[in-house]
Amino acid sequence: MDNKKIEEILEEMWIQREKGSFSLERLISSTQEKITQNDILEIEKAGYIKKGKALTVGRQVSVKFSEKGEILASQVIRGHRLAERLMTDVLAISPHQIESNACNFEHIIHHELADAICTLLGHPKECPHGRSIPLGSCCAKANSNLESVVMPLSKLFAGSRSKVAYITSTHYHRLDRLASLGILPGAEIILHQTKPSYVLQVGHTQIALDGDILKDIYVRKLV
Numbered sequence: 001m002d003n004k005k006i007e008e009i010l011e012e013m014w015i016q017r018e019k020g021s022f023s024l025e026r027l028i029s030s031t032q033e034k035i036t037q038n039d040i041l042e043i044e045k046a047g048y049i050k051k052g053k054a055l056t057v058g059r060q061v062s063v064k065f066s067e068k069g070e071i072l073a074s075q076v077i078r079g080h081r082l083a084e085r086l087m088t089d090v091l092a093i094s095p096h097q098i099e100s101n102a103c104n105f106e107h108i109i110h111h112e113l114a115d116a117i118c119t120l121l122g123h124p125k126e127c128p129h130g131r132s133i134p135l136g137s138c139c140a141k142a143n144s145n146l147e148s149v150v151m152p153l154s155k156l157f158a159g160s161r162s163k164v165a166y167i168t169s170t171h172y173h174r175l176d177r178l179a180s181l182g183i184l185p186g187a188e189i190i191l192h193q194t195k196p197s198y199v200l201q202v203g204h205t206q207i208a209l210d211g212d213i214l215k216d217i218y219v220r221k222l223v
């Protein structure tokens with residue numbers, strides 16, 4: 001089995017785990033990747049997954065990542081979701097158009113390249129579909145966003161002008177509130193003040209906002 005196939009199976013497992021639990025049966029019946037019993041045996045032999053015991057007859061067999069499998073799966077998922085962010089934030093392709101394109105990127109985007117894209121995009125936490133992006137080594141030391149083209153609004157200096165790229169969707173009630181203030185993708189923001197509190201201007205309106213909220217607003221700096 002080639003690496004791409006292994007990565008695709010691990011990726012599918014990761015997504016199923018995110019949605020709840022995953023089992024061998026569900027994995028094999030996932031039509032998209034056409035996974036067979038044999039494939040599962042092979043990746044188990046290669047040490048990427050561990051199978052649990054079926055406790056009673058007819059009960060679903062559970063599968064788990066081995067440590068090695070967990071690492072590879074998280075890298076592939078990270079590459080995929082960063083590629084999606086790159087396409088929506090930098091290349092301005094709409095989220096529903098990108099799914100099939102990103103499908104092959106994750107097999108190319110590994111390690112250093114993923115970290116470079118992550119840094120460029122300001123270490124995003126979510127893909128455009130709202131699924132979380134596994135952290136890379138770059139994210140831990142992300143104190144400086146000097147090399148980023150997209151970054152959280154909270155990282156800008158007072159006096160900076162920027163344009164909203166996207167807002168992370170972890171707090172839905174906030175999205176509504178921000179939208180009602182005119183803080184939407186494409187909106188231009190002037191950050192007037194960062195201390196003692198954040199004051200920004202959208203259109204003709206000046207707004208004071210919590211620093212925590214600014215961390216969710218990803219912007220592109222204007223010069």
Ligand SMILES: [Zn+2]
Nearest residue numbers: 084127128129
């Ligand atoms: Zn996505």
Ligand SMILES: [Zn+2]
Nearest residue numbers: 118123138139
């Ligand atoms: Zn990062």
